[in-house]
Amino acid sequence: MKQRTAKFNIGDVVRHRMFPFRGVIFDVDPEFANTEEWWNSIPLEVRPSKDQPFYHLLAENDETEYVAYVSEQNLISDESGVPLRNPQIAQIFDKGPTGEFKPKMSFAH
Template identity: 70%
Template sequence: MKQRHAKFQIGQVVRHQMFPFRGVIFDVDPEYSNTEEWWNSIPENLRPSRDQPFYHLLAENDENEYIAYVSEQNLVSDESGLPVRHAKVDAFFDPGADAGHYKPKIVHQH
């Protein structure tokens, strides 16, 4: 298995290249790690390679907020500088984005 390095990082604001949504990354899988059912729900002509990082996003479009799971090849950095309005942003990140990047909250182990 070849070593893959994620192009994007946790806290980074990104947008989808083909679909009108953006979000902040809260987790990264080094390669596809979702269900076969989810994989098969993607139209075959749009299915990305499984052998690349996949990102969990607190995502939003004009109407909704949701969790998205997106391949690296379909993401680009969001340079708008606008905050992500997703209701769960404060649960994962410290308040206030710095130029499109959120600082993950530190989790203390007891």
């Protein structure tokens, strides 16, 4: 599989192209790195290719906050400026002077 350069960075706020959720990126895999069970649970007609970056998001929708794993092709930048409410954000990020998310120095995986 040919790897591509990631379009988004850790700390970027993004939203899903098709589903109503958004979040902040806290990790990036250069290509698919989840389980085959997870992969096979995606309907074939919407299953993305594995040879693209996949992003770990502190995500949220209208009902809840959670962690999501999303292919690059399904993400777009979120320019809404609406604050995120996921409580885990404060554990991983500090807010920069212009509102950007900067990883805390103590955070490592």
